[in-house]
Amino acid sequence: xxxxxxxxxxxxxxxxxxxxxxxxxxxxxxxxxxxxxxxxxxxxxxxxxxxxxxxxxxxxxxxxxxxxxxxxxxxxxxxxxxxxxxxxxxxxxxx
Numbered sequence: 001x002x003x004x005x006x007x008x009x010x011x012x013x014x015x016x017x018x019x020x021x022x023x024x025x026x027x028x029x030x031x032x033x034x035x036x037x038x039x040x041x042x043x044x045x046x047x048x049x050x051x052x053x054x055x056x057x058x059x060x061x062x063x064x065x066x067x068x069x070x071x072x073x074x075x076x077x078x079x080x081x082x083x084x085x086x087x088x089x090x091x092x093x094x095x
Contacts, residue, residue, distance in 0.1 A: 006035045011042055012062035013076075020077050021046065024084045028053075035059075046084065053089040055080065 008014045011033050021028050025048065032045040042062060046053040057079060064072040083089045 004035055006033045006042065008033070012059065013065040016065055016073065017044065017057070017062070017076065017080070020073075020080050021084060023077075024081050028084060047093065048090065050093050051090040052093045053083055053086075053091075055083045055089070 011017070014033070018030055021030065028046050028048045030044055031047045031052075034043040034045070035041075036043050036056065039056075040059045041056040042059060044055045044057065046055060057076065061072055061075060061079075065076065
C-alpha cells in the first residue's frame, strides 16, 4: 500500500518546515508530503532543479514545535540541513 498524500494544511508545522528548507537552500521546494503510518512520520519530497530528495520527519517532532518551540525547531533544522546538504540524498528526478 502506498503512503497517502497529505495536504499542506494537515501537516503540523508545515510552514516552519518550508521556511527552514528555504533558509538552507532557496532553490528547494516541497513537492509532496506523505504520511507514513508504519512509523508515524511525514515524508517530504523535495525538488531542486532535476533532483529529488526524500526527508522523513517524525510526527512527534512536528507536533512538539508548537509546544516546545526553540528546541524542537533546532532539531528540525539539523535534520533538514543534513538531508538538503547531503549529495547522497539527491537522486535524478527523471531517471
